[in-house]
Amino acid sequence: MSRAGLWAKTIAGGLLMVIGGPALVEYIRPSDEELRKRYNPDLQKRSAEQGERRAQEFDDYVTKLKEWSKSDKSIWYAAQEELDAKRAALEAKRTQEKEQTRTQREEMRKEMLGEK
Template sequence: MPRLGTSLKMLGVGAVLCIGGPALVQYLRPTEEELFKRFNPELQKRNLETREKRQQDFDDFVMRLKSYAKSDKSIWLAMKDSEATNKKQAKLQRQAEKGEAERQKEQIRKELAEGS
């Protein structure tokens, strides 16, 4: 059985490591403001310009994850189904735009043929 002194030293060293390590990391880690101040002015400007878009994208992502979590399926399957639906909608949109462009071309051809 270890002696009382050895046990106390071990307990003290463990406490210093478990409490002091994270405290040291917290002390040394720079804040977001300090990191932002280290950017050059061009990066600061670009970061400020895109901040709202990035926040909106993140909010949209979180809302989608919440909706996926509400479904009975696993999140991965719900996400896969949603992506498939989005691809189908994009394909239909492209086809509709292509059809509209073709219709406009035909209309222009008819107008040119009538005008000649």
């Protein structure tokens, strides 16, 4: 066999693998709609219910990413700062609620002692 024929076979085989492989995978892979049809009815219902919520969560996340990217800092630092701020606000709220509960207990205790 000539050298040119060997090269032609090699190139043809390579093209078959590079182009034919992904084409075959795309041909045999089921579409998203076909996969959903294979779900049992409970999974279909749950997927439909959660789809809108997940889409909204993704949109919110993308909006946050856009806000963080406007900062001079790295996105990771901006995200961590926001997370720290949320934690601090939550901790402050818990502390305030504990203080209110303690105050209410004190008032109740004073009322109980005052009535006796």
